[in-house]
Amino acid sequence: MLISVIKMQSHNILRSIPSSIWACQSKRHLFGMLNAVFNKVDPARIREVGPDRAASEWLLRCGAAVKFSGFEKWNEDYNLLPTGKKGKFRIEEVDATDSSIMHIGFEHFQNLDHLRALKLHHCTYLTDICLSKLVYLKDSLRDLQISSCGDITDAGLVHLHRLHKLQTLFLCDLPAVKDMDKVLGILGGELPSCEIRYLSLEGLKDLKSLGKDKDFKT
Numbered sequence: 001m002l003i004s005v006i007k008m009q010s011h012n013i014l015r016s017i018p019s020s021i022w023a024c025q026s027k028r029h030l031f032g033m034l035n036a037v038f039n040k041v042d043p044a045r046i047r048e049v050g051p052d053r054a055a056s057e058w059l060l061r062c063g064a065a066v067k068f069s070g071f072e073k074w075n076e077d078y079n080l081l082p083t084g085k086k087g088k089f090r091i092e093e094v095d096a097t098d099s100s101i102m103h104i105g106f107e108h109f110q111n112l113d114h115l116r117a118l119k120l121h122h123c124t125y126l127t128d129i130c131l132s133k134l135v136y137l138k139d140s141l142r143d144l145q146i147s148s149c150g151d152i153t154d155a156g157l158v159h160l161h162r163l164h165k166l167q168t169l170f171l172c173d174l175p176a177v178k179d180m181d182k183v184l185g186i187l188g189g190e191l192p193s194c195e196i197r198y199l200s201l202e203g204l205k206d207l208k209s210l211g212k213d214k215d216f217k218t
Helices: 002-016 018-040 043-049 051-061 103-109 127-135 152-161 180-190 205-213
Strands: 066-070 091-095 117-121 141-146 168-172 195-199
Touching: 018 051, 018 103, 043 051, 051 066, 051 091, 051 103, 103 127, 117 127, 127 152, 152 180, 180 195
Parallel strands: 091 117, 117 141, 141 168, 168 195
Antiparallel strands: 066 091
């Protein structure tokens, strides 16, 4: 009897949901499917053009920007990626602000030996699993920013203790983190040479302005 009541209530609730909400959910599902395609790793492509070129293609497909070693300007246009022999251009910095990168694409970070700075700001699909995969960058990453990413939890941040080359870590506006003091204590103990900064923005607005400046010294 209880099951029948629940089914009836659920049916009535579903009927009461406006069509605009259903349309919104459909769009989200569609975008999620498209983003999964954009994030898919192609091993054959990596073998053909090398890890840095393949990773830059992935990042730009998802709306991120990259800076190559020896270049002053950022590249945000997929069609303007530099061309040359395999392995000629190395990714040095990544700004993933407002991008759609997700965990299945983080395999691209393997063998990026020159990537020293990474900004993860307002990344809708960023999860704890993504942070666990940053271990691929443990021997090169020096500067890391994680801000305005609503699905990152305490457990995700603790994964960062393996990034032993980090020099600066900036954390801000991570609402799913419940005990930031504990997290900072763990990271501070494991990364004694890293300058860790945490900014609490409770009650403040215009959080996305943090992602506009590609200088990691926010």
